[in-house]
Amino acid sequence: MILEPLYVTGLVEGEGCFCVSFSLRERLKMKIETRPSFFVSLNQADLPLLKKLHAFFNCGAIRYSNTDRTYKYEVRSVSELMRIIIPHFKKYSLHGKKLNDFKLFEEICKTIHANLHMNAKHLVEIIEKAYLMNPSGKRKYEKRDLLKVIDEIMV
Amino acid sequence: MILEPLYVTGLVEGEGCFCVSFSLRERLKMKIETRPSFFVSLNQADLPLLKKLHAFFNCGAIRYSNTDRTYKYEVRSVSELMRIIIPHFKKYSLHGKKLNDFKLFEEICKTIHANLHMNAKHLVEIIEKAYLMNPSGKRKYEKRDLLKVIDEIMV
Secondary structure: OOOOHHHHHHHHHHHEEEEEEEEEOOOOOOOEEEEEEEEEEEOHHHHHHHHHHHHHHOOOEEEEEOOOOEEEEEEOOHHHHHHHHHHHHHHOOOOOOHHHHHHHHHHHHHHHHOOHHHOHHHHHHHHHHHOOOOOOOOOOOOHHHHHHHHHHHHO | OOOOHHHHHHHHHHHEEEEEEEEEOOOOOOOEEEEEEEEEEEOHHHHHHHHHHHHHHOOOEEEEEOOOOEEEEEEOOHHHHHHHHHHHHHHOOOOOOHHHHHHHHHHHHHHHHOOHHHOHHHHHHHHHHHOOOOOOOOOOOOHHHHHHHHHHHHO
């Protein structure tokens, strides 16, 4: 049985995440890789539900996460995020605090899609917005460390 | 803005709980009180969403839970569970492992609503079903301890 669009939005309100993470990459012009991702984590008992979610969006992939021993349905491709994921949540809106994360996520994905994250000013904006999202989440880098990397490039 | 029924089902798939708990009560004929409850727990940031959920179902109450420092929208009244909550999830079905919990919950509420939980055979069935639900949850009593109480009454 196929999932209903509004059910999917409700499930994501509780179990989904719009996340933008960063990695330091010497070879990149801005030295920082920006990686947006949309995912839903569930326990093994709900793997069939994740497969239905995968079929619903028809993009992304399911993987096992050793870190928290859950299964994750995840979409990382910026073009799929722009073409499939973001339009879904524009049409079938979130109602809780995750709506704020989604709005920031949409702005960030648009900036990346327009290739503006190669520009220092826009990359700083992306970092500022990303660090407003999921405040309870763990971060590999402090915000100030990323901003410092950009500062050093601009000198 | 009012919540959509299918969104509510999706949210409950992730964040909701159908639970049946038990307490020992000397004054009761069967010595065991059976308490079914439907609840959704969210952090303080999502208190406005819980209020929308309360308005949606138009029954139950919101309370703060010291145990896990969340807010809970909860419905405990068997007649409201039978009249409002259960019909919602019959019409707008769950899709994940919570669907099994819901089916057991419905059976248990029907039995209680028909006052059959005052009968030892039915109470044993209720206990057996309740301990199949939310297997990861904590329990005040071991199943065998509750069954022993009924055994002792029947002697």
